[in-house]
Amino acid sequence: MFTMRHAGFLGVSAVYNRASHMYGITRDTSVIRTIKREKFERIISENNLWLEFSQILVWYIDILSKRDDVLVARSAYSVVREFLLEINDLILYQNRDINVYDYIQEYTKPGA
Numbered sequence: 019m020f021t022m023r024h025a026g027f028l029g030v031s032a033v034y035n036r037a038s039h040m041y042g043i044t045r046d047t048s049v050i051r052t053i054k055r056e057k058f059e060r061i062i063s064e065n066n067l068w069l070e071f072s073q074i075l076v077w078y079i080d081i082l083s084k085r086d087d088v089l090v091a092r093s094a095y096s097v098v099r100e101f102l103l104e105i106n107d108l109i110l111y112q113n114r115d116i117n118v119y120d121y122i123q124e125y126t127k128p129g130a
Contacts, residue, residue, distance in 0.1 A: 027074065033058070101125070 028042065033055045042050075053061075062071055101122050108114045 027071075030058075030075070098122070 028050075029052075032039075062068055102118070105116050105118055105121055108116055
């Protein structure tokens with residue numbers, strides 16, 4: 019999901035990765051034009067726009083990287099939360115004295 023308020027490029031990665039479909043929803047009157055990959059590359063080359071186009075791609079990569087950082091952080095939070103809930107149950111129901119750090123280290127070390 020994303021919002022565009024001005025003209026932009028959609029589907030460039032699909033062209034280079036041979037994806038067959040792209041779906042979108044518009045909330046206002048929109049004009050969408052499709053062009054073949056060869057024509058796109060010719061226009062960019064003839065107008066010497068590869069630098070500008072690469073800046074657009076870098077912006078998208080930055081946005082997606084920030085999004086992934088948030089998703090990974092939530093995932094790590096979920097993992098730690100599950101360990102803490104498990105430790106809490108062991109303490110409450112089995113009267114065990116557990117060091118949280120040691121417990122998580124034991125179950126997350128390679129080969130465990």
